Structure formats: C-alpha cells, structure tokens
Amino acid sequence: MRADRLVSLVLLLRQHGRLSATTLARELEVSTRTVLRDIDALSAAGVPVYAERGRHGGFTLLPGFRTELTGLNHDEALALLVAGSRRGAQAFGLGSALASAMRKVVDALPEGQRATAAGAARRLLIDPETDALARRLVTEELPDAVVTEVRRAVFAGRRLRIRYAAAGRDPEWRTVDPIGLVTVRDQGYLLATRAGADRTYRLSRVLAAEELAEPAQRPEGVDLDLAWQERSRRFRAGGDQVTVLVRVDPARREDLVGSAVAVLAEGGDAEGGAEGRLRLEVTFQDPRHAEWALWQLAASAEVLAPQWLRDSLHDRAAAIAARYAAPSPEPTPSA
Incomplete structure (x- = not known):
C-alpha cells in the first residue's frame, strides 16, 4: 500500500508541479503527517523532491526529473488516457493504438502479476457491442487516415482542410482552425472555428482531411467541457429547431x-x-x-x-x- 502511495505522490508532483502537503494529503486520502513521512522516504531513496517555503510554497521535484513507462509511443499513451471508454478510443481513431499499448503494459508486469491480471481481465466486460435486450450498439466507422490527420492538426495547432458532407448538402472543402475533439454517445465531433466563427463538425461526415502548414488561430488554453456545453446550448436555441x-x-x-x-x-x-x-x-x-x-x-x-x-x-x-x-x-x- 505504501509503495503504491509513494508512486502516486511522485506522479502527482510530476503532473502538477508544486503541491502543498494539504493538497497531497487530500489527493492521497491520508494525513499531512503521513505525507511528510512519505516525502522523507522519497528523499532518502534518492528522489529529488524538495520544499519551497512561502505563501505559495509546497513540495516539488527537481526540474527535468521524470519516471517513464518505457516502450509507449505517443498514440499508445494517448489511447490509455482516453481508455475510460473503449469506444471513445475508437471514436478518435485510437483503437489499434489502445490494443498495442495494453499489450505493452501487460508485458511490463512481473510474471506472477501478468498471469493474475490476464485472468482478471477475462472476468470483466466493458462496453459490449450489444445491450441487455440484444440490440446491437452502432459505432460510427471512421477512416483511420482521416481521423489521424484531424487528430494531428488538433495536437500540432495547425490549420486543417477538410472535405465535409453536411446533412442534405453536397460535400465541399473547408479550411478550419481546430480546437479539440469530443465524443458523445460513440459519435466523434471536431470543435473548430471558421473565419472566426464557432463550428462543430461530425467526424463521420469528414470525407478527407489535410493538415496545413500555417498555425491555427485559436486560444492557447481551452476548456473543452465548457466549450461543448456552450455550443450545445446555442445549437438547441437555434430558431429553426x-x-x-x-x-x-x-x-x-x-x-x-x-x-x-x-x-x-x-x-x-x-x-x-x-x-x-x-x-x-x-x-x-x-x-x-x-x-x-x-x-x-x-x-x-x-x-x-x-x-x-x-x-x-x-x-x-x-x-x-x-x-x-x-x-x-x-x-x-x-x-
């Protein structure tokens, strides 16, 4: 239990930078005294964690220190981050990357744990393709090449040229500034702006995509949850609905x-x-x-x-x- 907590403490500091003992205690669900003892244990083990004094002080790791799960490439790591829903990974074109990443995770386990984990995994079924009434759940089929190009432009912060087939219209090419990707009920959406105006595109209707060289015109930070809620609200309030x-x-x-x-x-x-x-x-x-x-x-x-x-x-x-x-x-x- 303590070994797991020490690893979690290091990961929290890696991901958030500087955290107070009170915040660490809340995240780890232990007392601040336990956190201080864990900090001492990490220091004794050679982990470069140190305290910063003052009003906004706390504990932090030496810049550049990192722990790595070796062997994972970018897409595999990304697939694990969205693996809360298997079909969510598929909606962003990461299904094969998720399978590859999970094989590497299993291979990295000690031999005894590997057999136990594999046996336990066979006892769990997540998001089956049919529900309890034997109705098949339909997941949109998205061409890997198209989704990969869209995803690359989103992450790189570059403009994107897409051939989009809007409902009831002939497909046409559009140049957009991508903001982020959202999946809702197994349907993927691209949030973007076009000529400064908010636009939402259904990924299954993107017939072709091309990442452009010029940078996207978009804010540095974005709250996708808030952006999706606002766009949904505006969409529902449309006059023709x-x-x-x-x-x-x-x-x-x-x-x-x-x-x-x-x-x-x-x-x-x-x-x-x-x-x-x-x-x-x-x-x-x-x-x-x-x-x-x-x-x-x-x-x-x-x-x-x-x-x-x-x-x-x-x-x-x-x-x-x-x-x-x-x-x-x-x-x-x-x-």
Missing part, C-alpha cells in the same frame, strides 16, 4: 435518440398500452430533419405533437399506400 413529442418502441429508442439533436425528457408512456412504449420529447435541426427522422422509424414510432408533423407523415404514408394499392402494371419478372 423543432421539438417533437413521440411515442416509440423501446427497441428503436437508440435510432430515435441517435438522429435527434437532444433529448429533453423521457419516461414510460402511460397510454402506450401493452406495447410498453416510451414517451420522449426530442429536438431536431429543422422541420425537414424531423420528418425524415420519424419516417425512418415507420410504425415503430408515433408523433404525438406537433400536429403539422403528424399531418405531414400521414400525407406521405397515404401517398405511398395509394401508389401500391393497385396491382403492379408491369409483368412479374420470370424466375
């Missing part, structure tokens, strides 16, 4: 949610009868998007409001029914 109350078969819930901009409310449907359907309040980009999304669900969903959307879907269904009401005017193809 449509809010729809819909009753849906639970087996098609993910299809509905995956096509919507946001889910505002969700619960069981008291009037759903024996079907056990769910009632959701969701938003879509515009009326055309709403009609398209609900049409894909066919009889698995029923729009409860607004009435104009019910009428539109009814008219489309009636037109299709009328088209197929009569026998086909063409002869039946021969076998």
Whole structure:
C-alpha cells in the first residue's frame, strides 16, 4: 500500500508541479503527517523532491526529473488516457493504438502479476457491442487516415482542410482552425472555428482531411467541457429547431435518440398500452430533419405533437399506400 502511495505522490508532483502537503494529503486520502513521512522516504531513496517555503510554497521535484513507462509511443499513451471508454478510443481513431499499448503494459508486469491480471481481465466486460435486450450498439466507422490527420492538426495547432458532407448538402472543402475533439454517445465531433466563427463538425461526415502548414488561430488554453456545453446550448436555441413529442418502441429508442439533436425528457408512456412504449420529447435541426427522422422509424414510432408533423407523415404514408394499392402494371419478372 505504501509503495503504491509513494508512486502516486511522485506522479502527482510530476503532473502538477508544486503541491502543498494539504493538497497531497487530500489527493492521497491520508494525513499531512503521513505525507511528510512519505516525502522523507522519497528523499532518502534518492528522489529529488524538495520544499519551497512561502505563501505559495509546497513540495516539488527537481526540474527535468521524470519516471517513464518505457516502450509507449505517443498514440499508445494517448489511447490509455482516453481508455475510460473503449469506444471513445475508437471514436478518435485510437483503437489499434489502445490494443498495442495494453499489450505493452501487460508485458511490463512481473510474471506472477501478468498471469493474475490476464485472468482478471477475462472476468470483466466493458462496453459490449450489444445491450441487455440484444440490440446491437452502432459505432460510427471512421477512416483511420482521416481521423489521424484531424487528430494531428488538433495536437500540432495547425490549420486543417477538410472535405465535409453536411446533412442534405453536397460535400465541399473547408479550411478550419481546430480546437479539440469530443465524443458523445460513440459519435466523434471536431470543435473548430471558421473565419472566426464557432463550428462543430461530425467526424463521420469528414470525407478527407489535410493538415496545413500555417498555425491555427485559436486560444492557447481551452476548456473543452465548457466549450461543448456552450455550443450545445446555442445549437438547441437555434430558431429553426423543432421539438417533437413521440411515442416509440423501446427497441428503436437508440435510432430515435441517435438522429435527434437532444433529448429533453423521457419516461414510460402511460397510454402506450401493452406495447410498453416510451414517451420522449426530442429536438431536431429543422422541420425537414424531423420528418425524415420519424419516417425512418415507420410504425415503430408515433408523433404525438406537433400536429403539422403528424399531418405531414400521414400525407406521405397515404401517398405511398395509394401508389401500391393497385396491382403492379408491369409483368412479374420470370424466375
């Protein structure tokens, strides 16, 4: 236990620079007296940790001192950092790097621990491809070359040229200043600016990407969580957006949610009868998007409001029914 704590203490100082005994105690969940004893133990073992006095003082490591897990390359280390979700790593094109990094981690373990860890890992299943109702979870397929180029430009702070296929539009080339990458419900997004205006691009719609030589025009520091919340808020407040109350078969819930901009409310449907359907309040980009999304669900969903959307879907269904009401005017193809 103490050996693990000493390693954690060194890593905390490596990652944060200077920390007070009180902060270290809070992070390690021990007393400040224990922290001071651990500092003495590290110093005695040759780790160059020393105290800085004063109001903003604390403990720090000698500049340049580092501990390394040898053998990990940049992408493998990055994959481990986002490995809280296996599909999160895949969304950023790091699935193969994650597998490679984990093999190196296992190989670096002592022989006895290696066998124990491998056995324990077989007893854990994280983020399976199907849920408890045997519904397959759909993960977007992203070309490795495209995601790698996007990721490289984000990290290098260089401008990016992308060929983007926006919904309902022909693909076109755009030059953007990349800010960061976000994954939500297994869908990856590029946060960027274009001509100074905030833009959000879905990675699955980036058909090609090219990192440019000129530096990106972007702030040095960024809070991606705050930036995503702000963009989501502005997107939901868009003037053309449509809010729809819909009753849906639970087996098609993910299809509905995956096509919507946001889910505002969700619960069981008291009037759903024996079907056990769910009632959701969701938003879509515009009326055309709403009609398209609900049409894909066919009889698995029923729009409860607004009435104009019910009428539109009814008219489309009636037109299709009328088209197929009569026998086909063409002869039946021969076998």
